[in-house]
Amino acid sequence: xxxxxxxxxxxxxxxxxxxxxxxxxxxxxxxxxxxxxxxxxxxxxxxxxxxxxxxxxxxxxxxxxxxxxxxxxxxxxxxxxxxxxxxxxxxxxxxxxxxxxxxxxxxxxxxxxxxxxxxxxxxxxxxxxxxxxxxxxxxxxxxxxxxxxxxxxxxxxxxxxxxxxxxxxxxxxxxxxxxxxxxxxxxxxxxxxxxxxxxxxxxxxxxxxxxxxxxxxxxxxxxxxxxxxxxxxxxxxxxxxxxxxxxxxxxxxxxxxxxxxxxxxxxxxxxxxxxxxxxxxxxxxxxxxxxxxxxxxxxxxxxxxxxxxxxxxxxxxxxxxxxxxxxxxxxxxxxxxxxxxxxxxxxxxxxxxxxxxxxxxxxxxxxxxxxxxxxxxxxxxxxxxxxxxxxxxxxxxxxxxxxxxxxxxxxxxxxxxxxxxxxxxxxxxxxxxxxxxxxxxxxxxxxxxxxxxxxxxxxxxxxxxxxxxxxxxxxxxxxxxxxxxxxxxxxxxxxxxxxxxxxxxxxxxxxxxxxxxxxxxxxxxxxxxxxxxxxxxxxxxxxxxxxxxxxxxxxxxxxxxxxxxxxxxxxxxxxxxxxxxxxxxxxxxxxxxxxxxxxxxxxxxxxxxxxxxxxxxxxxxxxxxxxxxxxxxxxxxxxxxxxxxxxxxxxxxxxxxxxxxxxxxxxxxxxxxxxxxxxxxxxxxxxxxxxxxxxxxxxxxxxxxxxxxxxxxxxxxxxxxxxxxxxxxxxxxxxxxxxxxxxxxxxxxxxxxxxxxxxxxxxxxxxxxxxxxxxxxxxxxxxxxxxxxxxxxxxxxxxxxxxxxxxxxxxxxxxxxxxxxxxxxxxxxxxxxxxxxxxxxxxxxxxxxxxxxxxxxxxxxxxxxxxxxxxxxxxxxxxxxxxxxxxxxxxxxxxxxxxxxxxxxxxxxxxxxxxxxxxxxxx
RNA sequence: GCACGGUUAGCUUAGCGGUAGAGCGACUGGUUUACACCCAGUAGGUCGGGGGUUCGAUUCCCUCACCGUGCACCA
Numbered sequence: 001x002x003x004x005x006x007x008x009x010x011x012x013x014x015x016x017x018x019x020x021x022x023x024x025x026x027x028x029x030x031x032x033x034x035x036x037x038x039x040x041x042x043x044x045x046x047x048x049x050x051x052x053x054x055x056x057x058x059x060x061x062x063x064x065x066x067x068x069x070x071x072x073x074x075x076x077x078x079x080x081x082x083x084x085x086x087x088x089x090x091x092x093x094x095x096x097x098x099x100x101x102x103x104x105x106x107x108x109x110x111x112x113x114x115x116x117x118x119x120x121x122x123x124x125x126x127x128x129x130x131x132x133x134x135x136x137x138x139x140x141x142x143x144x145x146x147x148x149x150x151x152x153x154x155x156x157x158x159x160x161x162x163x164x165x166x167x168x169x170x171x172x173x174x175x176x177x178x179x180x181x182x183x184x185x186x187x188x189x190x191x192x193x194x195x196x197x198x199x200x201x202x203x204x205x206x207x208x209x210x211x212x213x214x215x216x217x218x219x220x221x222x223x224x225x226x227x228x229x230x231x232x233x234x235x236x237x238x239x240x241x242x243x244x245x246x247x248x249x250x251x252x253x254x255x256x257x258x259x260x261x262x263x264x265x266x267x268x269x270x271x272x273x274x275x276x277x278x279x280x281x282x283x284x285x286x287x288x289x290x291x292x293x294x295x296x297x298x299x300x301x302x303x304x305x306x307x308x309x310x311x312x313x314x315x316x317x318x319x320x321x322x323x324x325x326x327x328x329x330x331x332x333x334x335x336x337x338x339x340x341x342x343x344x345x346x347x348x349x350x351x352x353x354x355x356x357x358x359x360x361x362x363x364x365x366x367x368x369x370x371x372x373x374x375x376x377x378x379x380x381x382x383x384x385x386x387x388x389x390x391x392x393x394x395x396x397x398x399x400x401x402x403x404x405x406x407x408x409x410x411x412x413x414x415x416x417x418x419x420x421x422x423x424x425x426x427x428x429x430x431x432x433x434x435x436x437x438x439x440x441x442x443x444x445x446x447x448x449x450x451x452x453x454x455x456x457x458x459x460x461x462x463x464x465x466x467x468x469x470x471x472x473x474x475x476x477x478x479x480x481x482x483x484x485x486x487x488x489x490x491x492x493x494x495x496x497x498x499x500x501x502x503x504x505x506x507x508x509x510x511x512x513x514x515x516x517x518x519x520x521x522x523x524x525x526x527x528x529x530x531x532x533x534x535x536x537x538x539x540x541x542x543x544x545x546x547x548x549x550x551x552x553x554x555x556x557x558x559x560x561x562x563x564x565x566x567x568x569x570x571x572x573x574x575x576x577x578x579x580x581x582x583x584x585x586x587x588x589x590x591x592x593x594x595x596x597x598x599x600x601x602x603x604x605x606x607x608x609x610x611x612x613x614x615x616x617x618x619x620x621x622x623x624x625x626x627x628x629x630x631x632x633x634x635x636x637x638x639x640x641x642x643x644x645x646x647x648x649x650x651x652x653x654x655x656x657x658x659x660x661x662x663x664x665x666x667x668x669x670x671x672x673x674x675x676x677x678x679x680x681x682x683x684x685x686x687x688x689x690x691x692x693x694x695x696x697x698x699x700x701x702x703x704x705x706x707x708x709x710x711x712x713x714x715x716x717x718x719x720x721x722x723x724x725x726x727x728x729x730x731x732x733x734x735x736x737x738x739x740x741x742x743x744x745x746x747x748x749x750x751x752x753x754x755x756x757x758x759x760x761x762x763x764x765x766x767x768x769x770x771x772x773x774x775x776x777x778x779x780x781x782x783x784x785x786x787x788x789x790x791x792x793x794x795x796x797x798x799x800x801x802x803x804x805x806x807x808x809x810x811x812x813x814x815x816x817x818x819x820x821x822x823x824x825x826x827x828x829x830x831x832x833x834x835x836x837x838x839x840x841x842x843x844x845x846x847x848x849x850x851x852x853x854x855x856x857x858x859x860x861x862x863x864x865x866x867x868x869x870x871x872x873x874x875x876x877x878x879x880x881x882x883x884x885x886x887x888x889x890x891x892x893x894x895x896x897x898x899x900x901x902x903x904x905x906x907x908x909x910x911x912x913x914x915x916x917x918x919x920x921x922x923x
Numbered sequence: 924g925c926a927c928g929g930u931u932a933g934c935u936u937a938g939c940g941g942u943a944g945a946g947c948g949a950c951u952g953g954u955u956u957a958c959a960c961c962c963a964g965u966a967g968g969u970c971g972g973g974g975g976u977u978c979g980a981u982u983c984c985c986u987c988a989c990c991g992u993g994c995a996c997c998a
Binding site: 257261268385388590600605607608611615782786790883888897901 | 925926927928929934935936937941942945946947948951952953955956957958960961962963964965977978979990991992993994995996997998
């Protein structure tokens with residue numbers, strides 16, 4: 001074990017864990033269960049998944065070590081539209097199309113893709129070290145879950161919670177499917193407002209309507225004005241000639257119209273606008289659909305415009321209106337454009353038959369569950385957002401006009417009557433249909449999120465009352481990003497409560513989104529999407545560029561992406577290893593909504609791994625063959641202060657880690673581990689232990705106690721860090737455990753460190769903190785006086801109470817060694833002081849005689865600087881204490897603290913001032 | 924328009940009522956037998972602006988500015 005090489009250990013241990021079945025629930029203890037959010041089988045895992053996997057696995061490993069019966073339930077999601085798009089794009093590259101090859105063959109191709117992509121994803125999750133039970137892996141379209149999805153559809157239909165109807169829906173004319181409200185992104189874009197004259201029947205006048213979509217005029221069925229609008233009151237009830245269409249349409253009054261906007265005249269197109277639809281319903285107006293599924297004009301419009309694309313038609317219509325003198329003007333206008341989140345096509349309100357979930361009856365219980373904390377959202381702030389959305393929820397359109405997904409279990413007879421059942425045979429029985437009645441299954445499939453909503457219980461075997469369901473449902477915690485709070489969390493809550501009668505999870509931990517180092521969203525077109533495996537294993541810049549520019553939706557972006565990649569990662573990636581990546585994610589998992597992933601953080605995390613590795617090497621070298629047999633429970637005796645101190649520090653770190661996990665503050669977890677390991681254990685305890693081990697004067701018992709503390713604390717530390725850094729902790733633990741008198745197959749099956757063996761020790765902390773101050777002061781003087789590293793200096797002490805004298809006596813060896821001193825002596829009273837540099841630790845004065853080494857000017861400057869600082873501190877403290885209301889109103893402890901501070905400052909000041917005048921006197 | 928989040932050292936961020944912490948970066952000095960992916964030391968912050976509450980505010984309240992997000996939306 002020369003140096004730390006993550007690549008050499010990770011696969012080995014993962015295989016060991018998995019082959020030995022360590023990821024399966026133990027069957028003992030309280031249940032702890034996380035169903036992992038199933039990644040889409042569209043491609044490969046990105047940094048967001050890796051981040052989430054880290055959090056999930058940290059929770060799983062921690063709770064497993066704490067004795068919970070722990071299940072991590074893995075799986076993947078079929079992601080209907082997204083996956084179908086990916087496969088279609090590949091087909092296109094081959095010069096094929098799904099329509100040419102037919103539904104069955106196409107589905108076959110998607111399955112092939114799913115197999116490959118699913119494989120990649122599970123491999124990636126394994127490389128991340130995720131300790132989920134792979135024997136229970138599920139897929140939303142597998143043979144276990146698919147029947148459940150259909151079963152739920154049938155049940156909800158039977159209860160009237162699913163219905164079919166002709167509605168205006170959000171239609172994606174590129175994908176040619178309906179999508180739900182959530183899948184529409186509304187953004188402001190520059191557009192125009194066209195003013196069009198509609199001549200009044202009778203010919204003496206006209207109304208001017210304002211529209212952003214002139215092409216829809218061919219579907220107009222009315223012109224509406226506000227009933228109180230004096231300008232138009234006289235026209236209400238009359239008719240206008242609809243230009244180009246040659247139809248007459250009425251002028252109606254509706255208070256929906258805003259008289260202040262445009263001209264105050266609104267054209268009504270109920271089949272192509274959600275608001276107009278409402279107006280149309282109120283006034284009993286007809287619906288005229290003028291578009292085809294791909295947003296071309298259909299046969300309902302005059303021949304001249306048929307088959308034109310909507311934007312082509314717009315141009316033509318505007319031109320024709322102008323030619324007829326009916327165009328009253330064009331104004332620039334910023335409008336909100338709805339686009340599909342997948343295709344980015346402008347979404348068309350479109351009249352079709354679709355299936356819907358009636359959300360009203362489902363939302364109430366979900367709101368209640370969050371309100372009474374049966375479901376706890378962490379951070380709590382998300383509750384408001386959740387409530388706001390849930391309280392205005394609209395029915396959920398769940399049918400999609402695509403091929404990849406769960407085909408809707410509904411059959412139609414030649415009359416168009418619908419029969420809903422789990423399969424055709426059941427439909428015939430259920431509805432008493434004769435065997436020769438031809439039935440046609442609905443062509444559509446279900447929204448992916450419909451099946452995802454069942455994930456927490458369907459994966460555990462529901463609707464069967466399996467042992468897993470009984471044990472692990474409701475699941476303990478759902479770890480998810482805020483961007484799918486509505487898409488997924490809300491729907492799981494509704495479905496879980498409806499179908500199982502209980503909440504699907506007790507806690508939802510909502511984490512931030514991983515962004516790049518500049519806080520930018522990661523996207524393929526920016527070339528900042530990273531593959532966690534590239535960070536783990538390393539990748540040179542050329543192959544990184546090649547990878548990021550292949551298979552692009554917009555190949556013309558390649559050059560820009562390449563440039564960006566080379567700018568951001570000029571050296572590509574070094575291999576950082578999984579533990580470093582996980583540790584980095586933990587550090588970044590703070591309270592913010594965004595996680596800015598800076599590659600430079602990784603270097604620090606890997607350095608930390610190396611630090612742990614080297615510390616373990618040191619301990620093993622010093623303890624091997626020399627460790628006394630450890631008797632468990634024997635370690636409570638009062639030993640050396642340094643041994644008690646490091647145990648005390650460990651107790652505090654342990655507490656912080658446990659609290660951090662309980663609060664979902666993984667940054668605090670990582671911070672506590674890092675600080676203990678580096679700043680306490682390595683920087684101080686190892687250095688102090690060297691002094692003990694090298695000191696022949698010390699008793700064998702004392703040295704043995706330090707060796708034992710070295711190994712025991714290290715063994716505990718490895719367990720402390722294991723949930724975050726599973727691989728390095730396992731590798732080292734296997735070597736360390738035997739020397740610590742611990743046995744076991746794996747660190748992951750050992751208990752988390754117990755508080756009982758580590759308790760805070762105030763005495764030891766005070767003593768060692770004093771020792772640290774002494775050493776730091778000496779080092780500072782050495783550094784500021786430019787004392788060469790090897791040069792030993794003498795230290796004289798004066799002042800200090802009995803306790804300090806006692807500490808000096810006990811810690812003399814440490815002070816000499818860490819301070820590189822030649823001697824430590826008490827200044828005899830009455831003897832004149834040697835010319836020295838002075839520092840102060842509490843009551844104690846430290847004098848280092850500088851002889852000819854001293855740079856008097858530099859020292860005077862240093863003293864002046866310190867004196868200035870103390871003076872300003874003094875002024876602050878005095879002002880505070882002189883304020884009568886401070887003493888009267890502030891808590892006694894605070895006042896006392898301030899008094900103490902003032903006294904300390906005065907004392908230090910006095911010492912430094914006398915030192916300064918002494919130095920000036922000898923000049 | 925409504926709601927939420929953010930604004931702290933050059934960068935990424937923690938702290939959220941009692942004198943501002945970390946990691947990276949910068950600077951100075953070091954091949955000290957665990958570690959140069961290291962060690963020792965140093966510099967760097969009027970905690971976005973303004974007002975208020977308080978003995979005391981980075982921390983609580985109000986307000987403004989800027990950045991980001993969600994929901995809604997008038998053609």
